[in-house]
Amino acid sequence: MLVFHEQPHEKVRVFVDFSPGQNNFKRVIPRAFFWAGKRYDIQSVNLVYQRRRGNKQDWCFAVSDQANAFVLLFNPENLEWILEEVQGQ
Amino acid sequence: MQRIILHFDMNSYFASVEQQANPFLRGKPVGVCSTMSRRGCIIASSREAKTFGVKTGCRVDEAKMLCPQIKLVEVDPPKYRSTTENIVRLCKEYTSEIELYSIDEAFLDFSGLIKSFHQAETLGQIIKTRIRQEAGEWLNCSMGISYTRWLAKFAGDTAPKGGIVIVNPQNRLTYLKGRDLQEAWGIAGALASRLNALNIFTLDELARYSPINLLEVFGIRGYKLWANVNGIELAGLEQRKIPKSIGHSHVLRKRNRDEKFHKAVIMRLAERTGRRLREMNLEAHGIYAFMRAEGLGDFGVSRKVFQPILTTWSIYRQVLEILAPFLKKGMPTFFALGLFNLQPKSDQLSLFEKPKSLNLVKALDIINNKYGEETIVQGDLAGLSDGHAPDRIGFRKTVGLDD
Numbered sequence: 001m002l003v004f005h006e007q008p009h010e011k012v013r014v015f016v017d018f019s020p021g022q023n024n025f026k027r028v029i030p031r032a033f034f035w036a037g038k039r040y041d042i043q044s045v046n047l048v049y050q051r052r053r054g055n056k057q058d059w060c061f062a063v064s065d066q067a068n069a070f071v072l073l074f075n076p077e078n079l080e081w082i083l084e085e086v087q088g089q
Numbered sequence: 090m091q092r093i094i095l096h097f098d099m100n101s102y103f104a105s106v107e108q109q110a111n112p113f114l115r116g117k118p119v120g121v122c123s124t125m126s127r128r129g130c131i132i133a134s135s136r137e138a139k140t141f142g143v144k145t146g147c148r149v150d151e152a153k154m155l156c157p158q159i160k161l162v163e164v165d166p167p168k169y170r171s172t173t174e175n176i177v178r179l180c181k182e183y184t185s186e187i188e189l190y191s192i193d194e195a196f197l198d199f200s201g202l203i204k205s206f207h208q209a210e211t212l213g214q215i216i217k218t219r220i221r222q223e224a225g226e227w228l229n230c231s232m233g234i235s236y237t238r239w240l241a242k243f244a245g246d247t248a249p250k251g252g253i254v255i256v257n258p259q260n261r262l263t264y265l266k267g268r269d270l271q272e273a274w275g276i277a278g279a280l281a282s283r284l285n286a287l288n289i290f291t292l293d294e295l296a297r298y299s300p301i302n303l304l305e306v307f308g309i310r311g312y313k314l315w316a317n318v319n320g321i322e323l324a325g326l327e328q329r330k331i332p333k334s335i336g337h338s339h340v341l342r343k344r345n346r347d348e349k350f351h352k353a354v355i356m357r358l359a360e361r362t363g364r365r366l367r368e369m370n371l372e373a374h375g376i377y378a379f380m381r382a383e384g385l386g387d388f389g390v391s392r393k394v395f396q397p398i399l400t401t402w403s404i405y406r407q408v409l410e411i412l413a414p415f416l417k418k419g420m421p422t423f424f425a426l427g428l429f430n431l432q433p434k435s436d437q438l439s440l441f442e443k444p445k446s447l448n449l450v451k452a453l454d455i456i457n458n459k460y461g462e463e464t465i466v467q468g469d470l471a472g473l474s475d476g477h478a479p480d481r482i483g484f485r486k487t488v489g490l491d492d
């Protein structure tokens with residue numbers, strides 16, 4: 001069975017909490033985002049990692065709500081948030 | 090000073106990182122596959138998938154047969170690499186002597202920093218806890234603590250998943266007792282049968298066997314086997330420090346205007362540089378080329394590049410691009426080329442590739458390593474006689490690939 005998987009690559013509006021945390025998980029915390037007219041409240045930030053784009057690095061936030069897992073990508077060059085991936089159950 | 094080395098191995102690493110990223114996958118059989126197609130293969134499987142017999146190397150359709158409910162996700166190297174970096178970063182707070190053995194395995198040398206194996210175990214527990222807190226709560230590892238690198242890895246490899254095993258001089262023989270030879274790091278099928286022929290079936294039998302006999306039968310390799318199980322350090326930590334640059338140069342004995350010959354020399358230098366780059370599992374983001382020509386003086390350029398340089402061909406092509414205008418004008422007497430801004434390959438998956446999927450470049454390196462330098466060479470090297478840009482003494486067979 002394949003995991004239900006979508007790669008929207010869409011710019012999204014994200015509410016983010018910036019905190020002086022000890023590590024990657026706690027410093028930048030996406031709290032909610034809007035996608036396709038719906039608000040998704042993030043329950044947990046599960047993994048924070050970097051992905052190379054040319055010679056630049058984007059930050060990826062693997063997050064989840066009650067029903068789905070998402071990857072939100074933050075581009076530090078243009079300060080844009082992109083919804084990269086949606087994994088359903 | 091008591092040497093104290095800790096080895097850790099992340100359990101079902103790629104699959105665990107995927108389960109970390111997506112909590113809906115936790116506790117479920119997960120297969121990380123090379124591509125989603127039916128012919129793709131499983132690169133890593135979760136603990137849950139392993140109970141169904143889904144192993145690394147298994148084809149996707151096979152995996153689905155073994156475990157119809159398996160969740161398949163496509164491999165995503167940046168996730169694993171980034172997570173490994175986080176883990177290594179926190180380990181560096183405890184010792185600067187770290188050998189990253191693979192993307193999910195490392196050795197930490199605590200010698201001189203702590204006094205006992207018991208303290209190492211406490212440190213191990215702290216590191217395990219911090220990995221869960223700071224890299225991801227789903228990430229678990231097995232640890233081995235001992236007084237040589239080999240025994241530490243052996244202890245780690247044989248530790249229960251998520252556990253810590255200490256092998257010290259007192260319990261070493263008891264720990265080895267009755268264990269099959271093939272449980273040991275570096276002893277596989279054929280070697281095991283040859284040892285069996287000497288009536289050695291278990292690791293403690295190997296440890297008690299005469300090292301002289303082993304040396305006679307297997308040469309230095311036999312002695313190494315014996316030393317490893319007896320806690321004699323042979324290797325120490327291999328810290329893979331990344332060099333600032335790698336390159337090769339050559340003074341031309343024959344001076345002429347034969348561009349084909351010059352290109353062949355450059356190709357040979359590029360080939361050597363490329364091989365070293367690949368042996369060290371690095372990629373380059375900078376390249377330089379330099380030449381001296383009679384009457385024209387020196388000419389050289391170094392440049393940074395966005396696209397990682399990985400292959401001999403790309404080195405050759407870029408060096409030629411730099412030197413081309415100059416190559417035509419004078420009579421070259423010296424060439425130098427090299428790479429800088431070196432970093433670990435962004436596709437560290439090569440560590441897990443099965444031989445059948447090795448790419449051509451790597452296959453050529455293996456053949457050359459086995460049968461001698463330049464057994465197989467790139468097209469431009471063919472026809473170049475010996476004595477040009479030699480870096481080793483010995484006989485070389487030169488065979489062209491595409492002439």
Ligand SMILES: [Mg+2]
Pocket residue numbers: 098099100101102193
């Ligand atoms: Mg592992």
